[in-house]
Amino acid sequence: MVMENPHQTNVVKGALHERGLRMTPQRISILSLFHNSSSGDHLSADDVHQRLTQNETPMSLSTVYRTLHLMSQMGVLRELELAEDHKHYELNPRSDESHHHLVCIRCTKTIEFKSETMQKVGEKVAKGSGFALLDCQLVIHALCPVCQRSM
Amino acid sequence: MVMENPHQTNVVKGALHERGLRMTPQRISILSLFHNSSSGDHLSADDVHQRLTQNETPMSLSTVYRTLHLMSQMGVLRELELAEDHKHYELNPRSDESHHHLVCIRCTKTIEFKSETMQKVGEKVAKGSGFALLDCQLVIHALCPVCQRSM
DNA sequence: TACCAATTGCAAATAATTCTCAGGTATCCG
DNA sequence: CGGATACCTGAGAATTATTTGCAATTGGTA
Ligand SMILES: [Mn+2]
Ligand SMILES: [Mn+2]
Ligand SMILES: [Zn+2]
Ligand SMILES: [Zn+2]
Numbered sequence: 001m002v003m004e005n006p007h008q009t010n011v012v013k014g015a016l017h018e019r020g021l022r023m024t025p026q027r028i029s030i031l032s033l034f035h036n037s038s039s040g041d042h043l044s045a046d047d048v049h050q051r052l053t054q055n056e057t058p059m060s061l062s063t064v065y066r067t068l069h070l071m072s073q074m075g076v077l078r079e080l081e082l083a084e085d086h087k088h089y090e091l092n093p094r095s096d097e098s099h100h101h102l103v104c105i106r107c108t109k110t111i112e113f114k115s116e117t118m119q120k121v122g123e124k125v126a127k128g129s130g131f132a133l134l135d136c137q138l139v140i141h142a143l144c145p146v147c148q149r150s151m
Numbered sequence: 152m153v154m155e156n157p158h159q160t161n162v163v164k165g166a167l168h169e170r171g172l173r174m175t176p177q178r179i180s181i182l183s184l185f186h187n188s189s190s191g192d193h194l195s196a197d198d199v200h201q202r203l204t205q206n207e208t209p210m211s212l213s214t215v216y217r218t219l220h221l222m223s224q225m226g227v228l229r230e231l232e233l234a235e236d237h238k239h240y241e242l243n244p245r246s247d248e249s250h251h252h253l254v255c256i257r258c259t260k261t262i263e264f265k266s267e268t269m270q271k272v273g274e275k276v277a278k279g280s281g282f283a284l285l286d287c288q289l290v291i292h293a294l295c296p297v298c299q300r301s302m
Numbered sequence: 303t304a305c306c307a308a309t310t311g312c313a314a315a316t317a318a319t320t321c322t323c324a325g326g327t328a329t330c331c332g
Numbered sequence: 333c334g335g336a337t338a339c340c341t342g343a344g345a346a347t348t349a350t351t352t353g354c355a356a357t358t359g360g361t362a
Binding site: 168173174175195196197212213216217220236237238 | 348349350
């Protein structure tokens with residue numbers, strides 16, 4: 001069940017080395033998990049932890065948190081703050097496949113959508129201020145049709 | 152020091168009544184605080200609590216949390232998830248003055264910028280799925296020039 | 303003015319995330 | 333090949349933002 005993505009793994013390994021960090025079995029397992037998830041899977045730290053356990057690659061929840069944080073800092077993962085009380089993660093999409101989220105603040109139903117302009121705006125704004133872009137996300141908070149009725 | 156904004160206050164009062172809720176002194180104080188803040192002031196629950204105390208309108212921190220949450224649900228305030236471990240709030244800007252945030256994930260330096268297209272995209276996407284728009288925010292995570300050097 | 307649901311303050315509870323630290327392990331060097 | 337060093341992990345405790353339960357209070361209305 002654990003299928004690796006050698007290319008991406010090596011790219012990350014290189015980035016880790018540049019910082020004096022290492023590619024460990026735990027980090028490989030977490031990256032594989034995300035590579036094998038379908039788009040639209042937004043995983044919490046706990047989700048990741050549970051799936052790893054099912055996948056025969058259990059590890060400490062602390063390590064999961066540490067890895068998710070590190071990978072987000074490196075721009076490999078993307079941290080989503082949707083309408084829940086905890087963070088969710090997904091692979092940080094390549095600029096040509098970037099997508100964004102429309103989320104109901106009441107039932108947390110989430111819809112992904114694409115928009116090329118967004119990424120361009122992000123790149124332009126970041127460059128304009130001399131910032132190095134890591135992730136650019138539009139979040140639309142709204143009420144879904146169902147929740148609009150039940151108010 | 153506490154100057155009210157009668158118009159906006161009445162609008163909110165009406166919206167509260169529609170839900171069977173009340174306009175209390177505490178809610179008025181919190182709204183006034185935001186109306187008297189300058190753009191770019193992103194206040195945490197604790198910031199709000201401290202400023203209210205200075206303003207001679209102290210109240211319980213629970214009430215602050217409850218009010219910030221309620222006002223966000225109503226679309227009066229806007230909840231910001233920037234690069235810190237707690238939420239920040241600001242007045243939810245009218246559609247014609249909407250703005251967005253570029254934030255350094257390392258030092259949390261935050262820059263506001265405008266972009267008309269963004270709001271339009273948000274409105275279009277929400278409508279396209281039958282959602283009722285509350286808030287639409289682009290967050291760009293990046294590294295500021297200073298932090299890029301110190302790595 | 304009396305009533306009643308909404309609201310508040312306080313303290314306790316919750317839950318996500320981080321920290322501490324001791325025991326591994328990869329990597330580098332002589 | 334060892335040994336030194338720095339990185340990494342697991343386990344659990346600690347931290348901290350936020351929520352909740354409850355009794356007392358209050359706003360808005362009849
Ligand atoms: Mn997504
Ligand atoms: Mn702002
Ligand atoms: Zn909904
Ligand atoms: Zn910075």
